[in-house]
Amino acid sequence: MKYVSAYMLAQIGGKKAPTHDDIHKILEGGGLEYNEESAKRVVKLLSGKSLADLIADGSKHLVAVSGGGGGAAAAPSAAAPAAAAEAPKDEGKKKKEEAKEESDDDMGFGLFD
Template structure:
């Protein structure tokens, strides 16, 4: 990935055909040791190709890759209390109070620096 990034940086800098020395110069400027074999492979794979077209093609491929998450489940049905008139805001306040009480119990009656 670092060799590809260095290649792309060189092309962004105006060099349409970066060499191993160009890639080595970019990577060594940030303290990365260069493997000439890998750098040569990247250059050979990208030689004569339009970088902008490659990025556009890669972006369309990445759009189809699942990236986790998924948005979660649907909303829960209201409970009997909500139907009786307790609003969700009241329920959340009750839950917050319970959480605060639980947190207070966690200190077991003494502080860290007492």
């Protein structure tokens, strides 16, 4: 996918027929790994296609892939909500205790005293 995106970015940048070197420069600029074989394959498959053609072809595939919102999550057991309700209370106490300890680190000198 990153090779197709780099190819399309090269076209947006003014290259009518991007090469694998163009893809390499774009991916390298973004700090991404580069595989020359993959880049050459993308150039071979997409050569001669305009950006508009690529977007039109790609949108057909997106419709076929979309699957909606997914299924509902499974209901938790009765013990799980009780355990989950207890955890935040304990964490709140710990955070308050830690805050008190941190305030002692100023050695008696307050910013606004």
